[in-house]
Amino acid sequence: MRQISVNRLQQGAVLGRTIFSHSGRVLLGKGVMLTHSYIDRLKELGISIVYVDDEESKDVVIEDVISDESRREAINTLEHFAEAVRIGKELSGFQVKKAVNNIIGDILFQKDIFISLTDMRSYDNQIYTHSVSVCVLSIIIGKALGLDKETLEALATGALLHDIGTVKLPKDLLAKRDVFTAKETELYQTHTIHGYDILRTKNDLNLLSAHIALQHHEWLNGSGYPRKLSGNRLHTLAQIVGLADFYDNLVNDGPGHNRIVPHEACEIVMGCANKLYSQQLIVTFLKHIAVYPTGCTVKLSTGEVGIVVDQNKSLPMRPIIRVLMSDKEMSHVQAKEYNLIEDLTTFIVTMVE
Template sequence: MRRILVDNISSGMKLAKPLYNAEGMVLLNAGIELKEQLTDRLEELDVTYVYIEDDLTRDVDVPDVISEKTRIEAVANAKKIMEQIKLGRGIDAAQAKQIAGGIIDELCKNKGVMVNFLDMRTRSDYLFSHAVNVCVLAVMTGICLDYDELQLQDLGVGALLHDVGKVLISPEVLNKQDRLTPQEKEEVKKHPALGFEILRKNPDISLGSAHCALEHHECFDGSGYPQGLKAAEIHPFAQIVAIADMYDALISDAAYRRAIPVYEALAIIAKAGASCFDRELVAIFTDNIATYPIGSIVRLSNNQIGVVVDISRESKAKPVVRILFDENKRHITELTELDLSKNQRLYIADVVER
């Protein structure tokens, strides 16, 4: 399979992974042919990318660090939790801990696996998918820091609920398709404090988890909000969640920009480490992310275009690439793979949106 822009779907292409909504219902099943009316439906749902299968990539599997079942259930339950909060019914702490626990269990079993899978999400489901992604990324970092079971649970719950204050922000502002006005930005910036108040009132949620909501927009140099905390003043859990939050936001579509390729997002995170984050945490976080995820379409330095089919932690920037088009843009029919880690002359020049 390979990842492709919905805009570039052509006749005969088939969906390689099912598309779900936040309730866990299948919107489009794997194997379905993406005819024009289905492509129009994807655009209506604000889905930008899908995974498709074709003859040259049929055997390419894009691994996820958690199972499809766990991811679907986590997103659906995250939505339930937030909807209950919006209705003024408080947080179901037991459900939040169950979600985090399931993610922790799977990540502990899959130690060493890098993040490759980029989930397909509708824009309306962003908040819930984002919550689960941030939880996954934060827990992976916590595992690398040798956090114990209780620390991982508190970090996981805090990461899952870090944006819970947004349910109290006006939907018109939160879902606005254009850039926010200064006044609207100030309204959105209230969500950390709002989230903290929601979490700290629940006796079954730790203060460490609550601080993930309050402090995930603080910066190491004191330029963040809402308190302008610096360095060690920021809770360690919140420092981890802040990196995960920025990373997932960068690789996701926003109202005013397309998602940024993973390698660019990692470069931005690394640069931000000088002012926003702890450099050591950034290094640990980025070590878990595949620079060019499996299924990505890339252009090599010799202008050949291919799909990433394998990657190792030791040579993240030099994966194995299966060639799809030669340097003259002619379609390749014979299976040709290049291990860039064994080729000093070739390198990835860019990620191709096709």
């Protein structure tokens, strides 16, 4: 299995991972052969990346850190929670806790976690899918930092609901991908306060979730929002969620921005050490991120193009590459692999989308 830009999809490609709607409903199932109409529909939905199975990558395994069932339940729970907020309906936090504990269980079950899967997001499920990913990343950081189960649950709940305040914002603002105007930025930033106001009234949820929603855009140097808090005035759990949110927004399309590739995002995150987030937090986080995700296509310094088929977790910048084609002729060549830890003179020039 490998990931590919929707713009490069061809009729007959076989979908390698199921694509879900905002409610957790299956839009297209794994194994579906894509037609022109399916591909056009994916573009209309705003999905930019999909996974396909083909001869060159059929033995490449890209594992999610949580089950499809846990992810689908979390997305569905978020959708119902958001709808209840919109119509002013009281909603028990039981389902949120259940969804959160399923994700925590999936992650605690695994010994070594290395994030290599990129989400397939549409316009309608971007906020929910983003929130689930931020929850997953936050739990991974929390686990690595040795947080106890109770604190992990508070962290995960706040992470899953960190953007709940966006339900109070106009839908056209949330769908915008161009850079926000100053007025739009000011409006968007109110989602942290809305989130706090929504969550602080939920007696069956840990009050920390409200403070995480309020503080997840605050930065160590005091340049964040909404209150420009700095240093030890920031809650540690909010910093964890903030970093997870920051990275996930870099590598995925979202309100007011377009995505960049993971290795560029990792460079930006490293540059934020002791400015936006503590160095310890960033070092811990990056130990669990694939700089070049398994299944992505890359161009090598040799001029060859290949896919990342495996990771060297001790040195994420140097994965294992299977050559697919000549960059000049773009014709299939006999498959060969480079282990970049061993092939020291070969390096990745860029990702190809």
